Amino acid sequence: MSVQRRFAKFLGLAAVGAISIGLAACSSGGDTGSDADSGELTTVGFVAVGPEGAWREANETNVQDTFTKEAGFDLKYAPATNLDQKSQIDAFTSFVDEGVDVILLSATEASGWEDSLERAQEAEIPVILLDRGIEPDDTSLYVTRIAPDNVEVAKEVGAWAVEQFPDGGNYITLEGPAGVGVVNERNEGWNESVEGSDLVQVAAQTANWSAEEGKSVTETLLKANGNDIQLIFAQNDEMGLGAAQAVEEAGLEPGVDVKIATIDGTMAAMEALADGQLSYVHEYNPLFGETALDVVNKTLDGETVESYIIVPSEAFDSAEAAQAVLADRKY
Numbered sequence: 418m419s420v421q422r423r424f425a426k427f428l429g430l431a432a433v434g435a436i437s438i439g440l441a442a443c444s445s446g447g448d449t450g451s452d453a454d455s456g457e458l459t460t461v462g463f464v465a466v467g468p469e470g471a472w473r474e475a476n477e478t479n480v481q482d483t484f485t486k487e488a489g490f491d492l493k494y495a496p497a498t499n500l501d502q503k504s505q506i507d508a509f510t511s512f513v514d515e516g517v518d519v520i521l522l523s524a525t526e527a528s529g530w531e532d533s534l535e536r537a538q539e540a541e542i543p544v545i546l547l548d549r550g551i552e553p554d555d556t557s558l559y560v561t562r563i564a565p566d567n568v569e570v571a572k573e574v575g576a577w578a579v580e581q582f583p584d585g586g587n588y589i590t591l592e593g594p595a596g597v598g599v600v601n602e603r604n605e606g607w608n609e610s611v612e613g614s615d616l617v618q619v620a621a622q623t624a625n626w627s628a629e630e631g632k633s634v635t636e637t638l639l640k641a642n643g644n645d646i647q648l649i650f651a652q653n654d655e656m657g658l659g660a661a662q663a664v665e666e667a668g669l670e671p672g673v674d675v676k677i678a679t680i681d682g683t684m685a686a687m688e689a690l691a692d693g694q695l696s697y698v699h700e701y702n703p704l705f706g707e708t709a710l711d712v713v714n715k716t717l718d719g720e721t722v723e724s725y726i727i728v729p730s731e732a733f734d735s736a737e738a739a740q741a742v743l744a745d746r747k748y
């Protein structure tokens with residue numbers, strides 16, 4: 418890390434407004450990770466989720482493709498072992514002990530991060546949350562969270578559902594894994610929109626972000642409710658695609674007998690929306706590597722940033738809307 422950045426770190430990142438203006442003015446590394454004079458790379462520890470589905474693949478590939486050596490960074494990618502939080506905490510601890518310049522964290526679990534974040538703070542290593550939040554949310558323990566707004570996204574999904582079913586209907590919710598922050602945020606937004614409507618939740622169950630479990634859980638719930646389900650809110654694309662298979666195998670027509678709404682906006686879901694298998698897909702835009710790089714540079718140059726940086730995401734509510742964008746989709 419360049420001299421200017423070490424000086425900014427030493428002074429404490431969040432409190433050097435005037436000093437950082439001076440440093441930023443003379444820093445030659447303003448728009449890249451390395452300092453042009455020294456050529457040193459900025460070391461970034463990425464405590465990642467690892468293999469989990471199409472959204473995660475798009476997100477983590479985008480981050481790795483952004484923090485390149487050419488851009489001035491040495492990105493150390495540490496995916497979790499089988500989504501296990503302990504493996505993430507171990508990687509986090511190693512990055513602190515190694516003295517990386519900054520840590521990016523996509524948490525497999527929302528709780529249990531206090532000790533790790535306090536250790537990074539004591540070592541004056543800034544932590545930036547990607548996608549997933551922490552619970553309890555103590556913004557003094559990290560620089561910022563970069564993610565689309567799950568509550569707002571799910572509110573929009575719920576508003577679409579209420580509009581589609583003015584006379585109400587029975588629905589099921591397919592949730593992500595218990596303990597993941599975005600699951601609670603998506604339930605919060607959805608519930609805010611459907612409260613007071615005639616939509617009735619007959620079941621909510623995790624299908625662990627997976628198409629296979631989305632199909633098996635939906636099969637079970639359709640049988641348990643005599644197929645009297647008109648709507649499925651799947652908290653991610655894979656679970657919704659699995660649900661569509663179960664609906665068809667139950668002799669019902671997706672999009673006609675049962676409308677399915679999902680979150681993520683990955684290619685397979687957009688193709689299913691274009692084909693009428695899904696009825697609504699809300700993006701949860703994973704391509705925020707450039708935003709993360711900008712935030713890392715600003716942070717290491719002593720600038721302060723917003724505590725939550727919201728990544729814009731679009732909604733698609735028809736086959737035509739999906740067909741219009743399929744050719745240009747980047748994930």
Ligand code: AHR
Pocket residue numbers: 469470472473548549599626652653654680681701
């Ligand atoms: O945290 C984001 C969620 O994690 C995505 O919606 C899901 O597909 C991923 O596994």
